[in-house]
Amino acid sequence: MKKPTPFTRRVSRLAKGAVLALAASTLAAPVVSAQERDSFKLAWSIYAGWIPWLYIDESGIMKKWADKYDIEVEIVQINDYIESINQYTAGQFDGVVATSMDALSIPAAGGVDTTALIVGDYSNGNDGLVMKDSTNVADLKGQQVNLVELSVSHYLLARALDSVGLRERDVTVVNTGDADIVAAFNTSGVRNVVTWNPLLDDVASVPGANRVFDSSMIPGHIKDLTIVNTATLAANPALGKALTGAWFELMAVLGTDSEEGQKARAFLGEASGTDQAGYEAQLAGMQMFWQAADALAFIASPEAVEAMDSVREFSFDKGLLGEGAPSADFVGISFPNGVTLGDSANIRLRFDPSYMQMAADGAL
Incomplete structure (x- = not known):
């Protein structure tokens, strides 16, 4: 198979x-x-x-x-x-x-x-937002976020931003294919990603990475x-x-x-x-x-x-x-x-x- x-x-x-x-x-x-x-x-x-x-x-x-x-x-x-x-x-x-x-x-x-x-x-933690050198979703304001556009990752980002009073217009979404997102996060230019497991665990293991919001915070969505x-x-x-x-x-x-x-x-x-x-x-x-x-x-x-x-x-x-x-x-x-x-x-x-x-x- x-x-x-x-x-x-x-x-x-x-x-x-x-x-x-x-x-x-x-x-x-x-x-x-x-x-x-x-x-x-x-x-x-x-x-x-x-x-x-x-x-x-x-x-x-x-x-x-x-x-x-x-x-x-x-x-x-x-x-x-x-x-x-x-x-x-x-x-x-x-x-x-x-x-x-x-x-x-x-x-x-x-x-x-x-x-x-x-x-x-x-999903009860299998989808999440990972940030480098920050543990606060509010720090996303003015930053880029890499994710698969119009996927459940995009939806998760919307809920994460909403949790701190931000909107999507406060960030720049960068459409990134799931096959590329781990490699992208390992570069210095990519600071924030939203993805799902097993990719989520991979990006969360990068030095300086913090899992700051995940689907366990929006159960049932x-x-x-x-x-x-x-x-x-x-x-x-x-x-x-x-x-x-x-x-x-x-x-x-x-x-x-x-x-x-x-x-x-x-x-x-x-x-x-x-x-x-x-x-x-x-x-x-x-x-x-x-x-x-x-x-x-x-x-x-x-x-x-x-x-x-x-x-x-x-x-x-x-x-x-x-x-x-x-x-x-x-x-x-x-x-x-x-x-x-x-x-x-x-x-x-x-x-x-x-x-x-x-x-x-x-x-x-």
Whole structure:
């Protein structure tokens, strides 16, 4: 198996014209009801919170759950994260892994009604701001900050600046690819970077570096999801049951010290280009939902709604909802218990707890 670097996640960026063209073509297309089917495809890309799908596939867990519901589920690795979401949005996959920000800004903003089937985790320290020779975010005023523009790193910077009363206009953002950011920080001219693990640990180890703000200070804002097409799910509930059952079967052991849990972590560490200890270090920077009940409690909380409200405002401010979006309310987002953000007549991103509830109840 080809092993790409384990940090090819979270670049919430398409060329602006491509976003708008995709949205226009999607919204202009006639609405077609999804058909009942027995074969489905899920795309995933390398990141600690998503690579469990590889183990689910190769261990036979997915086949077991698919057989239970008399369907087939093909799990496909796509090395380009954004391309995987583009392909899902274009209808080439029935589901894909994505951050909540990217689920909103690409398929949902493009008119594809999308359901967050599984809320797997949120970043709890795996994303952070590192500064040289300073421990105060306020010292960023007038300085340059290197990061992947329009990614979750950009969002984290916005929240860090907000925490000390600054705005993005008070700094200069320098767009820097994730493959280049560690080398850049090792030069004298780059003083401040925002990135994610394992790059975050690398830059934080540079002499004089200080990790001054990270995602543990904004819990729940950077969520990792498995999303599926809403119409496909409605016509094929077996898909939702099989995917959710398979995911939480692995989660029940992945976070334990059992022999099976350690075997799975060792496998996933090697598959992501590190080892068991390296993979466990990445897990330590995440709030994993090992049990479906924990994911349910989180996504139904006021904190989860407030976090998504912040994400949608950022997405609108950066033009990620498209030129046709007059406000952050353009795309409706639904949560459990009847809570809705934005236009309730244009809901395109749904945090549907139904299948995770079945998992929690042992009803799958």
